Structure formats: C-alpha cells, structure tokens
Amino acid sequence: MLALHDRIRASVMDACARQASEQLATVAADDGEAGDTIYAIDRVSEEALVQGLAEPARKEPLCIVAEGLPDNALVLPRGAREDDCRWRLLIDPIDGTRGLMYQKRSAWILTGVAPNRGAGTRLRDIVLAVQTEIPLLKQHLSDQLWALRGTGMTARRFDRLAGTKTPLTLRPSRADTIAHGxxxxxxxxxxxxxxxxxxxxxxxxxxxxxxxxxxxxxxxxxxxxxxxxxxxxxxxxxxxxxxxxxxxxxxxxxxxxxxxxxxxxxxxxxxxxxxxxxxxxxxxxxxxxxxxxxxxxxxxxxxxxxxxxxxxxxxxxx
CATH class of the missing domain: 3.40.190.80 (D-Maltodextrin-Binding Protein; domain 2)
Known part of the structure; x- marks a missing residue:
C-alpha cells in the first residue's frame, strides 16, 4: 500500500510540473448530485490507482470503492466477483484537490482497508489505513502515515530531492484550552x-x-x-x-x-x-x-x- 501511494504521489506531482493550473482545474466530470466534482488532476491519480492495484489484485481479488470509478466501485482483477474479495478498500486518490491544483496547499492520498462485508461494511471495520502527502512543487518534504488497528501510528518523511525516507514523530497537542491555538x-x-x-x-x-x-x-x-x-x-x-x-x-x-x-x-x-x-x-x-x-x-x-x-x-x- 505504501508503494501504491508513492506511485500516485509521483504521478500527480509529474502532472503538476508539466501542466498549468488551469489545465489541471478543468472539470472532468460532475453529475450534479451525488459525489464531488472530478477535476482533470483527479483523473491522473485515478489512473495511477487502478494501474498500481492491478498487480496485487492478480494475487488476491480486491474490491475498490473510490470516487471517479464507474459506479464508484471496481473489482480487480477484471472478471472477478465482489464475493471473491477478502478485502474492501475505500480510497480518496486526492483529498484536497482544489488547493493542490492551484498550488496553494498539499493534498493527501487516503486509503482504508477493511474485511469485505459487502454493502454492510463500515468505516469502523477498517483495520489498516495509509495517508500520504502530495506536496506543492516548491516543497521538497512530504509525510506518510499509516496504522494497523491496535498497534499505534507510524510516520515517515520523504525528501524528494535526496530520495530519502526518515522516521517521523507526531504528537497531538496536550493543551487543555483553545486559547492561542x-x-x-x-x-x-x-x-x-x-x-x-x-x-x-x-x-x-x-x-x-x-x-x-x-x-x-x-x-x-x-x-x-x-x-x-x-x-x-x-x-x-x-x-x-x-x-x-x-x-x-x-x-x-x-x-x-x-x-x-x-x-x-x-x-x-x-x-x-x-x-x-x-x-x-x-x-x-x-x-x-x-x-x-x-x-x-x-x-x-x-x-x-x-x-x-x-x-x-x-x-x-x-
């Protein structure tokens, strides 16, 4: 899953480097009711997502739930049935599209993995989660976090100039007031x-x-x-x-x-x-x-x- 996120991050950053914000901000799909607007930059991440999951899905079928997919869901490999899948993935390939496509602020790749309970699967069934920062072009550091239920959080920081990944410690605030925070x-x-x-x-x-x-x-x-x-x-x-x-x-x-x-x-x-x-x-x-x-x-x-x-x-x- 970490490698998949790395792949999506690289693909999206490459698109940001090659295309103007106006191109990336072009509306690619908007059904007017259910779901969010899909922009051109979202299509880049969706393509990288499906390509990146194709190989692991050959070893074990996967049910993928993500916006931008046909009917917002896809079973891989092609031809497999949803009932064949042991795992169900809920994915946002770019969370924070608007800020990223205009190079205002980092976006995030989000993935949650749960045992496949069909339509009855819920957020609290998720047992593995990964989120990866897609940084701005002018930013060389980006963070990646993941957790298995009951084992705590792990994080690392990627330096795309040096190509290095180093452990990262994050800790929520211990303040007892919102004053000056x-x-x-x-x-x-x-x-x-x-x-x-x-x-x-x-x-x-x-x-x-x-x-x-x-x-x-x-x-x-x-x-x-x-x-x-x-x-x-x-x-x-x-x-x-x-x-x-x-x-x-x-x-x-x-x-x-x-x-x-x-x-x-x-x-x-x-x-x-x-x-x-x-x-x-x-x-x-x-x-x-x-x-x-x-x-x-x-x-x-x-x-x-x-x-x-x-x-x-x-x-x-x-």
Missing part, C-alpha cells in the same frame, strides 16, 4: 457560513475570556479532511468540527472516503466523534454525508463538547 469549525465552501460562524463564535466566547484587541484563538480552513486529521495528529490544531451535514442538507459535505484514514488519527491519540459524542462511523461509500468532531486530547473534549452540543441544541441541530 488553532480551533476550527469547517466552513470552506459557500452555504450556511453564517450559522457555522455563529456556532464558532459562541463556543470561543464561552471558552476563552475576551480581551480587547486580542485574538482568542485562530482557525485554519484546510479544504482536506485528511489534511485536517494530520493537523490534529501533528499537534498543530486542537479542535476541529465539520458540522456541514447538520446545517446545509444537500450541500457539499464530508463523505466517508474523506475519513477513511480516521484510524490513523485515533491510533495517534486523537479523539474522533460525531456531534452527539459517539465514535465517528459511516457507510463504506463515497456519497453519504458525515459530520465529525476531532479533539486533540480528552481534556479538550471535556471542555469543548458540552459547549458545542449546547450551541447545536439551541439551534435545533442536535
């Missing part, structure tokens, strides 16, 4: 931003005493769920809430494949829940809307969760 309510797409911002302000004003002329905390609207999870794991962010499905039905929201590497964050010590406080879970697909909340540690959860749930409850969202 990054704390974000996701609202990076149009629609319901007023409601989301009001929830954000209410939480911050409750948790941090206001000081004239001072910023109580900061936010980072990183348009990549995998990237947001990385920021929590790396100790950069203390709390993130993606509440879009609660406030804007039918809008562009987080989907299960965006969260297919949540296992890595949990193995690193990040706490991931739904807005009601239950462990985050969802169908093993690319279309269901998912709301989630991430806390860097248990003390932050204790402080923030009641305030968040109170703000949602007063608005009839919980």
């Amino acid at each position: 990054f704390a974000t309510v996701v609202r990076f797409f149009p629609g319901a931003r007023d409601v989301l911002a009001a929830i954000d302000d209410e939480i911050v004003e409750t948790l941090v005493a206001p000081a004239p002329g001072k910023a109580a905390c900061f936010e980072d609207q990183y348009a990549s769920t995998g990237g947001e999870l990385y920021e929590l794991m790396a100790g950069h962010d203390r709390w993130i809430a993606d509440l879009r499905p609660l406030v804007r039905k039918g809008g562009l929201c987080c989907h299960p494949y965006d969260l297919c590497t949540s296992l890595i964050a949990e193995e690193a010590g990040v706490i991931l829940t739904d807005p009601a406080g239950a462990p985050v879970d969802a169908p093993f697909d690319v279309t269901s809307d998912v709301a989630w909340v991430g806390y860097a540690n248990a003390r932050l959860r204790t402080a923030i969760e009641p305030v968040l749930q109170g703000a949602l409850g007063r608005r009839g969202l919980l």
Whole structure:
C-alpha cells in the first residue's frame, strides 16, 4: 500500500510540473448530485490507482470503492466477483484537490482497508489505513502515515530531492484550552457560513475570556479532511468540527472516503466523534454525508463538547 501511494504521489506531482493550473482545474466530470466534482488532476491519480492495484489484485481479488470509478466501485482483477474479495478498500486518490491544483496547499492520498462485508461494511471495520502527502512543487518534504488497528501510528518523511525516507514523530497537542491555538469549525465552501460562524463564535466566547484587541484563538480552513486529521495528529490544531451535514442538507459535505484514514488519527491519540459524542462511523461509500468532531486530547473534549452540543441544541441541530 505504501508503494501504491508513492506511485500516485509521483504521478500527480509529474502532472503538476508539466501542466498549468488551469489545465489541471478543468472539470472532468460532475453529475450534479451525488459525489464531488472530478477535476482533470483527479483523473491522473485515478489512473495511477487502478494501474498500481492491478498487480496485487492478480494475487488476491480486491474490491475498490473510490470516487471517479464507474459506479464508484471496481473489482480487480477484471472478471472477478465482489464475493471473491477478502478485502474492501475505500480510497480518496486526492483529498484536497482544489488547493493542490492551484498550488496553494498539499493534498493527501487516503486509503482504508477493511474485511469485505459487502454493502454492510463500515468505516469502523477498517483495520489498516495509509495517508500520504502530495506536496506543492516548491516543497521538497512530504509525510506518510499509516496504522494497523491496535498497534499505534507510524510516520515517515520523504525528501524528494535526496530520495530519502526518515522516521517521523507526531504528537497531538496536550493543551487543555483553545486559547492561542488553532480551533476550527469547517466552513470552506459557500452555504450556511453564517450559522457555522455563529456556532464558532459562541463556543470561543464561552471558552476563552475576551480581551480587547486580542485574538482568542485562530482557525485554519484546510479544504482536506485528511489534511485536517494530520493537523490534529501533528499537534498543530486542537479542535476541529465539520458540522456541514447538520446545517446545509444537500450541500457539499464530508463523505466517508474523506475519513477513511480516521484510524490513523485515533491510533495517534486523537479523539474522533460525531456531534452527539459517539465514535465517528459511516457507510463504506463515497456519497453519504458525515459530520465529525476531532479533539486533540480528552481534556479538550471535556471542555469543548458540552459547549458545542449546547450551541447545536439551541439551534435545533442536535
């Protein structure tokens, strides 16, 4: 799986080096309802994905669930049946397409592997997850993280100039307050931003005493769920809430494949829940809307969760 991610990263970076942003940002597919818009750069990663899985699938059939594939699913090798597959893969070949295609910010390759339970497979069935950074062209370092359930997280940093890979230690924040730290309510797409911002302000004003002329905390609207999870794991962010499905039905929201590497964050010590406080879970697909909340540690959860749930409850969202 690590080699597959390396292959996709190399293919996408090569395309970024050879083509202008306007070419990579061309809309390749948009069904108007289910799923996200597919851009030209996404097609590069999808091709590398299918080619990279062809060889291992000859040894053992694989069921692949990913946006951009016909019917968002594919069984390899060709001709094999879904029932023949022991493993089911949920993949986002590029999470953070928009930032990467305009060379604004790194994107991520996300993969979660679960025992194949057919249509009943869920996110919490994932036993192996890998996420790999696709860096900007001007950036020579990129990180790769993976986890087997129950064994903790492993990470390494790739230097594409030197061709070296070195071990990397990441640790979530141990802070017990959001004051002077990054704390974000996701609202990076149009629609319901007023409601989301009001929830954000209410939480911050409750948790941090206001000081004239001072910023109580900061936010980072990183348009990549995998990237947001990385920021929590790396100790950069203390709390993130993606509440879009609660406030804007039918809008562009987080989907299960965006969260297919949540296992890595949990193995690193990040706490991931739904807005009601239950462990985050969802169908093993690319279309269901998912709301989630991430806390860097248990003390932050204790402080923030009641305030968040109170703000949602007063608005009839919980």
